Amino acid sequence: NAGVMQNPRHLVRRRGQEARLRCSPMKGHSHVYWYRQLPEEGLKFMVYLQKENIIDESGMPKERFSAEFPKEGPSILRIQQVVRGDSAAYFCASSFPPSRGPGWTDTQYFGPGTRLTVL
């Protein structure tokens, strides 16, 4: 039973280039979340998607960042015209559809992350 898969694991880009990060959720999961981890910080939420739909992008920077989760294929986090401040670890998580109310067990399971370095 494969877990959440992310690729590439490490990505190096020069300033101004584009970065594409891919995430394949766990089997049976239809919801995907992207988080960013800056050095020596906890993870910060970026965007939450289900197939063909962005549910919550309140944590996404307004410019240069976009995300999609197409009907077929992995979820993609795209960073255009990268800058040095974009260097971070980007984690994808997946879950069953979240539920409200007590007794939630729709845990988010994380992929291994993509470490982006911008030179």
Place this chain on the structure above:
Amino acid sequence: AQKITQTQPGMFVQEKEAVTLDCTYDTSDQSYGLFWYKQPSSGEMIFLIYQGSYDEQNATEGRYSLNFQKARKSANLVISASQLGDSAMYFCAMRGASGYSTLTFGKGTMLLVSP
């Protein structure tokens, strides 16, 4: 808005001893979930344990248990019989009804287990 505070940047423990990692939270939601994740030096995030706000019993998963004190808004992780492989960063996180889809993380505690 939700907030997670982990006041211990680092903790040291000897192998086979128990250790408690602190976590306090702040939320106005009545219904929420609390999570602990482990991040070893390899970098992946590993889910450890979950506690629901309405759960009357403290959650346990093997050597991990969660000391949940709702009135104090604390959700401390207890690791019994520490092992060398427990050396890692540990993050406390929560989800509440207001941001039900997303996790809010603390800054983490680095645990080092010595022989």
